[in-house]
Amino acid sequence: MVDVWFRKFGFSRNPFNIKPAAFSYELVGTRVDGVLSSIEEGKVLFVEAPLGYGKTTLLKSIIHRYGGNRKVIYAHSLNSEGIDVKGLLKRSSFASFITGSLPSGMILVVDESQNAHPDSLSEISEFYRSGNIRAVVFFGTKYRKDLFSSSLGQVMNGDVIRLSGPTPEQAISMIRSRIGNLPLLSNRDILSAYRKARGSPRRILQLCEDICRAGAERGILSSTVPAPGPVYQSQPLEYSEPEVSQPIGQASATESSVAVKPAVAVAHKKRKRVVTAKPVVAAKVVKLKPARPKPASMKAKSRQSSKKPASVKPSAKYSVTYKQPVKAEPEPIPEGSYWGEFMGMQK
Amino acid sequence: MEWFEELGFTENPFDTDAAFSAQYSAGLESQLEELNYLVNSGSFVFVEGEPGSGKSVLLRMLAGKFGGRVLSVDAAIDGNIRSAVKSRVSVFGYLLGRSPRNLVALVDNAQSLSPDGFEFIKYGFDNNQFSAVVLAGSALKGIPDSILDRVGNRVVKVPFLTEEAALLMVKRRLGSSQLLEDDSVRKLYRKSGRNAKKFLQLCEEAAKSLSAEVDVNG
Numbered sequence: 001m002v003d004v005w006f007r008k009f010g011f012s013r014n015p016f017n018i019k020p021a022a023f024s025y026e027l028v029g030t031r032v033d034g035v036l037s038s039i040e041e042g043k044v045l046f047v048e049a050p051l052g053y054g055k056t057t058l059l060k061s062i063i064h065r066y067g068g069n070r071k072v073i074y075a076h077s078l079n080s081e082g083i084d085v086k087g088l089l090k091r092s093s094f095a096s097f098i099t100g101s102l103p104s105g106m107i108l109v110v111d112e113s114q115n116a117h118p119d120s121l122s123e124i125s126e127f128y129r130s131g132n133i134r135a136v137v138f139f140g141t142k143y144r145k146d147l148f149s150s151s152l153g154q155v156m157n158g159d160v161i162r163l164s165g166p167t168p169e170q171a172i173s174m175i176r177s178r179i180g181n182l183p184l185l186s187n188r189d190i191l192s193a194y195r196k197a198r199g200s201p202r203r204i205l206q207l208c209e210d211i212c213r214a215g216a217e218r219g220i221l222s223s224t225v226p227a228p229g230p231v232y233q234s235q236p237l238e239y240s241e242p243e244v245s246q247p248i249g250q251a252s253a254t255e256s257s258v259a260v261k262p263a264v265a266v267a268h269k270k271r272k273r274v275v276t277a278k279p280v281v282a283a284k285v286v287k288l289k290p291a292r293p294k295p296a297s298m299k300a301k302s303r304q305s306s307k308k309p310a311s312v313k314p315s316a317k318y319s320v321t322y323k324q325p326v327k328a329e330p331e332p333i334p335e336g337s338y339w340g341e342f343m344g345m346q347k
Numbered sequence: 348m349e350w351f352e353e354l355g356f357t358e359n360p361f362d363t364d365a366a367f368s369a370q371y372s373a374g375l376e377s378q379l380e381e382l383n384y385l386v387n388s389g390s391f392v393f394v395e396g397e398p399g400s401g402k403s404v405l406l407r408m409l410a411g412k413f414g415g416r417v418l419s420v421d422a423a424i425d426g427n428i429r430s431a432v433k434s435r436v437s438v439f440g441y442l443l444g445r446s447p448r449n450l451v452a453l454v455d456n457a458q459s460l461s462p463d464g465f466e467f468i469k470y471g472f473d474n475n476q477f478s479a480v481v482l483a484g485s486a487l488k489g490i491p492d493s494i495l496d497r498v499g500n501r502v503v504k505v506p507f508l509t510e511e512a513a514l515l516m517v518k519r520r521l522g523s524s525q526l527l528e529d530d531s532v533r534k535l536y537r538k539s540g541r542n543a544k545k546f547l548q549l550c551e552e553a554a555k556s557l558s559a560e561v562d563v564n565g
Contacts (some may be wrong), residue, residue, distance in 0.1 A: 016388075081384065
């Protein structure tokens with residue numbers, strides 16, 4: 001389907017995909033390292049977070065990091081059945097499967113642990129003591145202390161890590177790591193999605209997808225001027241008025257204009273920059289190519305809101321207002337916030 | 348002789364079976380388009396509509412668009428859909444082992460899924476066995492939070508039947524036959540409570556009584 005909005009912008013798949021598997025390379029940072037070091041130290045850990053906050057993404061990155069199915073057992077607490085821990089151990093490698101002897105030193109990750117069954121927990125505890133399992137990470141929406149203490153007792157020697165949601169700035173980083181400087185979505189749009197989402201990463205992604213899709217379908221290719229320079233820096237991000245009434249067809253002259261028509265020429269131009277949905281993310285702040293210096297935007301900054309853009313009205317539904325430039329307050333990154341570390345942001 | 352045969356049809360033109368109805372549907376075009384996008388963008392979707400509104404028909408049309416990549420199950424038949432999935436997927440080996448990718452899961456009567464069934468769907472979506480999931484049901488109530496969280500606002504509501512759509516549906520089904528005139532159709536529509544299935548059933552009753560007249564008159 002060629003006319004899907006993200007394909008027009010050069011993405012082969014939806015950049016706002018909510019699947020945990022979709023962008024598993026996103027996860028870096030010391031908080032994540034906290035989970036990893038707990039595994040290295042052979043502890044039993046519980047990671048607690050609300051729905052849509054990244055538990056399963058983190059879980060999958062652990063599997064990936066430790067070498068896949070032969071080193072990591074992925075268990076999934078279904079409601080009625082417990083976890084067949086022994087069965088999982090047996091099936092983890094061909095050798096075990098054939099000989100029936102159980103492997104040792106396996107890492108166990110358990111998703112949906114709010115549904116954990118006491119019998120399964122006891123079984124896990126046994127295999128942990130005997131060395132077949134060397135570390136456990138439980139993931140769930142709720143840590144039930146009574147259940148875990150009674151079944152695992154002293155074995156539950158790791159911490160309970162609670163994942164909090166992203167700060168507004170971190171949300172922007174998360175989105176930008178997926179779509180780069182795509183002008184279809186301004187930082188202000190991201191912030192309004194963040195507010196509406198009440199901080200849930202999954203919801204932020206869905207709302208941003210809605211905004212981009214609506215914009216693209218209405219032929220709006222950029223909603224505000226992208227901030228000059230790399231987007232990730234934690235300094236006040238200034239927003240400026242979009243260029244007023246660029247004549248249609250000349251939209252490619254500057255990137256700061258609001259294109260009325262789905263100018264295919266501009267789309268092609270963008271396509272070059274936004275080639276793939278996989279930016280490379282290192283443990284540091286990602287260096288995006290800074291947007292070209294735009295003298296036009298400098299002028300636009302000083303312009304006040306007296307002249308509203310006459311050429312196009314974005315859909316009222318998404319409340320992208322052009323009334324005043326908004327300054328984003330730099331949010332201090334809270335200690336221990338998963339999302340700060342998640343994006344490798346400087347403290 | 349079946350009543351519709353007496354009237355010159357080879358099959359019941361008012362059959363409400365989903366596969367049959369999919370060929371003659373009217374009034375669901377924008378929902379289908381929306382679903383098409385949502386499936387192509389890898390979403391987790393809920394199709395909401397009262398019984399008889401056309402959910403199964405929509406799923407059927409969607410299956411048509413995605414061909415062999417689709418896994419259709421009806422949770423009303425088996426709330427723990429694993430067995431249905433296994434038999435479909437056995438060609439590829441055990442689903443959780445050597446797994447297929449990019450299947451589109453279409454689940455009808457989602458409110459009948461067992462807790463295990465929900466977990467299974469969720470697992471399949473998270474691990475990309477299913478590139479997209481469409482659940483169809485009469486209400487969001489009773490669907491677990493973890494599923495609803497993935498759905499978010501991707502809820503496609505099946506609309507009430509409009510008079511326009513009703514007329515169009517009948518025209519398509521009857522073809523060139525003048526069996527039911529527009530006025531009669533309008534009357535039947537007004538009795539239908541804007542429910543597509545009910546409407547078709549009323550049409551069938553009306554058609555049957557017409558065929559009875561044919562009988563009586565020789």
